[in-house]
Amino acid sequence: MPRFDHNAFVNACRDERGVGHHTLRAYAQDLRTFARFAEAHRLSDPLSKDDILAYHRHLRDELGAKPATIERRLVTLKSYFAWREDRNSALPSPFADVRISVRIPRRLPRPIDRDTLRAVLKEGKDTFAVRSKSGADDAMPTSQNDVTILIIKLLIVTGLRISELTNVKVRDVSHDGGQILVNGKGSRERIVFVPNRELREDFRRHSEVRRKEGSVAAPLFLNTEGRRLRSATFRKRLRAMSRRLGIEPHLTPHRFRHSAATLLIEEGIDIRMVQALLGHASLRTTEIYVRLSNHALRRALERVNILDVLSV
Missing domain, CATH: 1.10.443.10 (Intergrase catalytic core)
Structure with missing residues (x-):
């Protein structure tokens, strides 16, 4: 099973990119969700395109996550693997050939009437x-x-x-x-x-x-x-x-x-x-x-x- 250095990634986002507290907390939550999936399915490095597609199906079909949540979890994961590959070229990102389109219904905001x-x-x-x-x-x-x-x-x-x-x-x-x-x-x-x-x-x-x-x-x-x-x-x-x-x-x-x-x-x-x-x-x-x-x-x-x- 691959080792996910969640804390190092979150700390790098905070220290190098100035990411806010709420976003950092969301990143950590997203990566913990994938770590549980990886452990349950006994994934191992290097991860493949099929692993990512299987995770997408897991979010959509098994967890019933909303489109916006699915998109955020995948974007976080993609950012994490890009960061990991930048630190260690022997661990390429499994997102290299992945093309996933998540359709998010555009909801109008609800202001308060006058x-x-x-x-x-x-x-x-x-x-x-x-x-x-x-x-x-x-x-x-x-x-x-x-x-x-x-x-x-x-x-x-x-x-x-x-x-x-x-x-x-x-x-x-x-x-x-x-x-x-x-x-x-x-x-x-x-x-x-x-x-x-x-x-x-x-x-x-x-x-x-x-x-x-x-x-x-x-x-x-x-x-x-x-x-x-x-x-x-x-x-x-x-x-x-x-x-x-x-x-x-x-x-x-x-x-x-x-x-x-x-x-x-x-x-x-x-x-x-x-x-x-x-x-x-x-x-x-x-x-x-x-x-x-x-x-x-x-x-x-x-x-x-x-x-x-x-x-x-």
Whole structure:
């Protein structure tokens, strides 16, 4: 049976290519899946094209994996064998003559409709109004609910991934709350802006409070225990809010990101600016929001039905 040096490959991806934590975890999972297959089928080096085709059938027919999962596992495996061959030419990659086409259904993202966004933001306004009446300190936000609403607004305005926002440190925010330095996928840095005056002021106040509380290298957003707020914790808060407001399908951080992109394009912002805001490496990734916007236009036109209006 071949020996798979998973850890060395994952470490090389991290140290030499700057691959992010979530991707590294996916790589490790993908390679463990193949290692189990290799052990069960007693594969030995050098692996052949037939071994790879058999693994593809195993993923598709026996494990019932989704097309996107199959593609990712095969891409990871191909990258691993290319890396291994580069280190040891006596171990050629079995992917040299393999041509596998995995058809992945293209699904449109599901942004949050404007009425639902209004309901969510109204919840935030109501909360702030209650706090103001109670005479609480205005050097806020202080409560976790305030922080949740602040993050939601930032997601809508900036289109950030939730992991990007929860990893922001105090020093990454400008003193006026108008800019955030973000470390995105592949360790690519970019600057995002907070254009809304009221939101910028709330964000500035929060950042100022955090700056006074400790080190500028500390996380900007904390959980109830005073540690960095994690993405999973924020998702749980959104699920609770969804239940409270009766929102289906439930709110997720990425749906706010989809909403940000769709709203900007619908309001006439150039697609390349949206690409820069979202941190997409390829314009093709951003173009899906143009198609989504066209889909929304079609539904709106069908609702209006001009010929029926003229026949009245």
